[in-house]
Amino acid sequence: MELSKFGEKFTRYSGITQLMDDLNQGLQTPGAIMLGGGNPAAIPEMLDYFHQMCADMLNQGELVNALTNYDGPQGKTKFLKALAALLADEYGWPITEKNISLTNGSQSAFFYLFNLLAGKQQDGSHKRILLPLAPDYIGYSDAGIDDDIFVSYRPEIELLDNNQFKYHVDFEQLQIDNSIAAICVSRPTNPTGNVLTDDEISRLDHIAQTHNIPLIIDNAYGTPFPNIIFESVKPFWNDNTILCMSLSKLGLPGVRCGIVIASEQMTKAMANVNGIISLAPGSLGPAFAHHMIQSGDLLRLSEQVIKPYYQQKSLQVVQWLQQAITDPRFKIHKPEGAIFLWLWFDQLPISTTELYQRLKARGVLVIPGEYFFFGQSEPWSHGQQCLRMNYVQDEATMRRGIDIIAEEVNNAYVEA
Numbered sequence: 284m285e286l287s288k289f290g291e292k293f294t295r296y297s298g299i300t301q302l303m304d305d306l307n308q309g310l311q312t313p314g315a316i317m318l319g320g321g322n323p324a325a326i327p328e329m330l331d332y333f334h335q336m337c338a339d340m341l342n343q344g345e346l347v348n349a350l351t352n353y354d355g356p357q358g359k360t361k362f363l364k365a366l367a368a369l370l371a372d373e374y375g376w377p378i379t380e381k382n383i384s385l386t387n388g389s390q391s392a393f394f395y396l397f398n399l400l401a402g403k404q405q406d407g408s409h410k411r412i413l414l415p416l417a418p419d420y421i422g423y424s425d426a427g428i429d430d431d432i433f434v435s436y437r438p439e440i441e442l443l444d445n446n447q448f449k450y451h452v453d454f455e456q457l458q459i460d461n462s463i464a465a466i467c468v469s470r471p472t473n474p475t476g477n478v479l480t481d482d483e484i485s486r487l488d489h490i491a492q493t494h495n496i497p498l499i500i501d502n503a504y505g506t507p508f509p510n511i512i513f514e515s516v517k518p519f520w521n522d523n524t525i526l527c528m529s530l531s532k533l534g535l536p537g538v539r540c541g542i543v544i545a546s547e548q549m550t551k552a553m554a555n556v557n558g559i560i561s562l563a564p565g566s567l568g569p570a571f572a573h574h575m576i577q578s579g580d581l582l583r584l585s586e587q588v589i590k591p592y593y594q595q596k597s598l599q600v601v602q603w604l605q606q607a608i609t610d611p612r613f614k615i616h617k618p619e620g621a622i623f624l625w626l627w628f629d630q631l632p633i634s635t636t637e638l639y640q641r642l643k644a645r646g647v648l649v650i651p652g653e654y655f656f657f658g659q660s661e662p663w664s665h666g667q668q669c670l671r672m673n674y675v676q677d678e679a680t681m682r683r684g685i686d687i688i689a690e691e692v693n694n695a696y697v698e699a
């Protein structure tokens with residue numbers, strides 16, 4: 284098969300595809316302990332709610348209506364209107380439905396956005412997306428139609444009490460010139476659970492506005508839904524911000540609904556890309572979310588069910604980890620949101636890729652840290668000392684996984 288340049292790039296068996304294969308195989312292996320993937324937790328109250336919502340929507344004809352009709356290329360109009368009203372109400376943002384477009388999952392929104400802005404330009408120059416704080420979401424890393432579309436910067440590390448730490452943007456290092464097409468951050472961050480402070484966001488916004496480039500904020504875990512954010516920070520949007528949201532972490536990854544809140548100009552651009560690539564985004568996700576807005580359940584469930592569920596779980600799992608691994612070189616990034624814990628084994632004599640292999644051999648699947656440091660000019664040993672684990676499994680599974688991680692980490696330290 285002779286492939287185009289695009290074909291060659293997008294058919295590569297990348298490191299992350301291999302890891303996802305592992306995770307998928309792990310899912311089918313009885314007894315495997317899956318701490319690697321990003322599936323949201325099966326929260327019983329949410330499952331019951333979705334069950335009832337489907338029944339109600341079926342009775343009212345909304346479900347079959349969504350199944351049997353295309354929406355427009357910008358996405359379901361009644362949802363766009365209801366969401367714009369909700370955000371304007373909640374946060375006072377000056378937005379209307381002309382500022383919102385939908386995509387088939389926010390992953391595809393990032394594909395559109397990065398390629399609309401970065402890579403080969405019309406004048407022949409090459410532009411990149413600047414990630415001010417690595418590590419960041421691995422799902423961005425292969426999204427460029429052109430190679431080499433990211434530049435990322437190491438964070439400052441603040442050591443906290445209780446063997447925890449927190450990353451901060453190192454503003455001194457950031458270099459912005461006209462080869463930068465946009466700034467992008469996930470907030471809360473996948474993989475670390477970090478939440479950029481209000482001050483960091485306002486400084487990034489200032490830099491973006493000064494250079495006349497957009498600030499993309501990936502809000503897949505943030506407010507007002509699914510609200511898996513444990514710090515009280517201000518939600519942020521203005522006309523220069525592209526805020527990406529998703530229904531996935533609310534518990535609906537299967538509907539593949541991404542939401543992009545941006546200037547009217549960018550919204551039109553996204554709708555036009557949708558028309559070409561998918562005719563229209565899927566109708567089911569926005570039909571569900573519209574129903575949840577109308578009933579007042581979207582924000583209520585996010586605040587009263589989803590957020591406390593993850594917050595309690597993360598605190599509990601941090602405690603189990605700290606009881607199991609008492610070596611002072613072991614530290615955990617302060618869990619401020621999202622569904623992962625980021626573990627740092629300082630001075631670990633083996634890389635976490637090797638640790639990943641040893642854990643995999645014992646049926647525990649995690650993700651080695653180095654994959655999240657794409658866009659860096661030089662390798663950094665810190666990345667090879669970290670790993671990401673999700674904390675969404677049940678207690679027995681989490682405890683078994685943690686015991687095995689503790690044994691392997693302690694063995695690795697002793698080997699040194």
Ligand SMILES: Cc1ncc(COP(=O)(O)O)c(C=O)c1O
Pocket residue numbers: 321387388389390391420422469472473501503528529530531536539540541
């Ligand atoms: C930070 C972040 N952004 C975007 C996505 C993409 O999610 P989806 O395409 O399901 O909306 C994910 C998925 O895990 C994520 O963690």
